[in-house]
Amino acid sequence: MKSIRYFIVGLFIIPFFLTACDSNKEEPEAKTKDKVKVQLAWIHEYSSVGFYTAEKKGYYDRENLEVEFTAGGFTDAGYIEPVDEVVNGTYDFGLTSAEALIRARSEGKPVVAIATIMQRSPNAIISLAEQNIQQPEDLEGHTILVADGGARNLYDALLTEQGIAPDTVNTLPRTSFGVDPLLNGEADAIVGWIINEGVELQENGQDASFILLSDYGIDTYNLIIFATDETIQKKPDMVEKFLRATFDGHKAVIDDRAETVTYILDYNDTLDKAAQERRLEAMIPLINIPGQNLGAMELEVWEYTQSVMLEAGMLETGIDLQGVYTTAFLDKIYSE
């Protein structure tokens, strides 16, 4: 009687023991991590979310890297130039534009692009829809604000390529951030980032029109990750690990925007989460191009950027573009 009872009770109990078994996970050995310092191109915001995500999700940790990000942008001393910060050895990696990199290289600074975050240019001529500025020829007779530097060169290139005489457009220097000049009628259009000022205009409840410079072939890379010749020659493993983790971070952003946008606020809690998410949503199509790997760069685009710079007189003579960028690290990562 007793043995039958134990048998029956056992029948009920055994499955619990079977399910209670758990596989033991082995902890990886702790090693001293390689320290990596990165000079961002701008303040802590959505444009760097892929980096924050790689950090928060432990991708750098996985690669045995300890990465520190320093915000860029303007200080009292002026714009923090990432190229200089990397060349002088303060930082291992920096983020900047294709034009800045070509110029630095032409000045003999030993910097090399290893990947680009934005494969398509976010530059656009942004206006209120009521202005009816939908194509370059519509600019004639309008007042346009353009900041000096890279954006102005691209804008000039657009006018040239579209055969628009510069004196038919009232082009003025843009001296402030934001879209107020459009809202208060100070200007008819501004040159800005579609993912920033474009979204801002919509946030102000305005129907906006965009002339995307890249639609007219005026397309350059932005948010390029670069390092010095010395770094990529002496620490190729570290560069590869950093890129692998960084692009895993960006992939995670594409997979789940809503989750990763919260990481931005961990770095800068003055930002508005919803606003950041709108900008991030607008930015992703510039990063994640159908049929292209994240970070990919093509010679054609570099050539185009250089040609615009030569035409604008920013460069006197062309340089060997093979020296400005390398896809060796990306090729290695994607061949795995």
Added chain:
Amino acid sequence: MAQQLLANKEHSSLLKLPVWQQIRWNLIFYSVLLAALPIAIVTGLTLPRRSAQDKAMVTGQLESVAQLKANQLTDWLGASEQGINLILADPSRYLEFQRLVTDPSETRQAVSSQQLIYLKNAHPAYESFFIYSVDGAVVASSDTVEIGKNVRREPFFANSVTEDTYIQSPYYEIGDSELSLFITKRLLNEVNETVGVFAARLDISTMGQIMTQPIGGFPETGESYLVSLQTNYLLTPSRFDSISLTQAYESIGIDKALAGQNGSDLYQGYRNVEVIGAYRWLPQLRAALLVEVEETEALAASVQARNANLLTAALATIAAAIFGFVFASNVARPITTLTKAAVAITSGDYSQRVQVKSKNEVGQLTVAFNTMTAELNRNIQELKTLNEELEARVAHRTHDLEIARQQAEQANQVKSMFLASMSHELRTPLNSIINFTIFVVKGIMGPINEQQTETLNTVINSGKHLLNLINDVLDMSKIESGSLNLFIEDNINLNEILQDTVTTAQSLLEDKPVSLQCDFEENLPLMVGDRQRIYQILLNIVSNACKFTKEGHIKISAHQQNENVHLSVQDTGAGIALDDQPAVFEPFQQTKTGLRQGGGTGLGMPISKSLTEAHNGKLWLESTSGKGTTFHVVLPIKSEALVANLT
């Protein structure tokens, strides 16, 4: 007594059986088990099959929906492509486009754009038409704003200049929240070189309509959608709220379809809920088509069946429990009654009888039990009677014995009184004999010769010996009759008594080769007691030692020990055999040695012991036969009882 205890222990354990050992609960347990087990087994075997059948039915249904939608999409794309083929089949139109891209002019651009606007209006399935040069410049478009743009970096362009027909999977153009789906045809010259591209942007609302049609039979959660291979974005909206299109989605269904597989499965859907889904790879769109329904809705029928089963099982279990309870009570009650009766009998109540209600084995057991109890009761009654008779006899005997004992005691007392008075009567004339003989020996009655002196001394010695005997007998009889009175004094100097004793001992040992050793503590404390009697105790012991020691030594010791004085007399005499030792303190008993030595009444030591005890002290001996004897006396210095009787 031990058996009684054991019986009580069993008795209590009988009443406090744990639940799992009680027949009643065992029977209930097994009847519930018998009812529940078959249901559990049947349910366990049939439910999974049922749910597998239901799942198969649902997946079949979803697969046919998926196939239907895939066909609709393919038909739509086929028709769209066919439409473009028809447009380009017009040779004069083709030539016009060819000239535009090979030799562009503003006039040709305007003419071709007008042509494209006309075509767009004639074919509402297309949103816009474009003609691109080989380097991506938009040279003509039904949407004039587009002219002047460059599409060489758009995802479709590289393929559109190498393939006759290319369908670009729907994607978001930068700055545009609408999906674009392009079908391109390359434009060839006479020598089959690509000179440009004709492109149509499709109105994708048709695709949306196909995909958002409700899934028959699953009104709550059924949905179908497309996922892009290149970005994992949704290409058609989810029916659920706050599901962004422009986000990468993954699930087993999406992943398998994007890997080129078709099929169906149960998996966690893109919203992280369990779904049953059918998936299809759409090669033309380079997209995954999924038709899914949440598992809970899909298998609602199975869940209902399972619930019905569980309800049945629960009801059956309850019924079994009730039946088991009644049945168990019927079986267990007579047994419990029997057990209680047996327990009562164990604790002595033999009047217990159990009513016979059933005629089964339990009934027979009850009858046997009753018979056994009756028999047991009769035997016990007989035993009781015998026992009582025996007790009466013992009581009678005890009474007789008591009377005899009292008579004997009385006789003993009478004997003692007789001895005491007789000794007193004997002493008086004996004293006269001794004293007058002493007068005669001393010559008071006139001169006597030597022979007379010697004879008279013999008379005196014999008289003294007789007097001692009488004194001893008197003391003993006083002791035995309880009429011995002590004359208690304060401040008795024990050293003086010891000195007197030593003097006497020295005279007794005059002619013997025995040395007398003394070990007295100086200034022994002054005692409370009867001086004469203490001297008597010591003298008795010491004179015995002198009498029985032929050679060697006698050692007298006296020391204070706390509240007592310890006196001991050690000799090197013959010793007393262990068997003889008790006799030393028995009146009128003499040891074999004593008898051999001759003399004495055999009363000295018993008297000494009694006197010591009358002083609340102790007297004992240690002896080894042939080696000597040591007598020990311990007397309290100031016994409270004696202090109270100070005279």
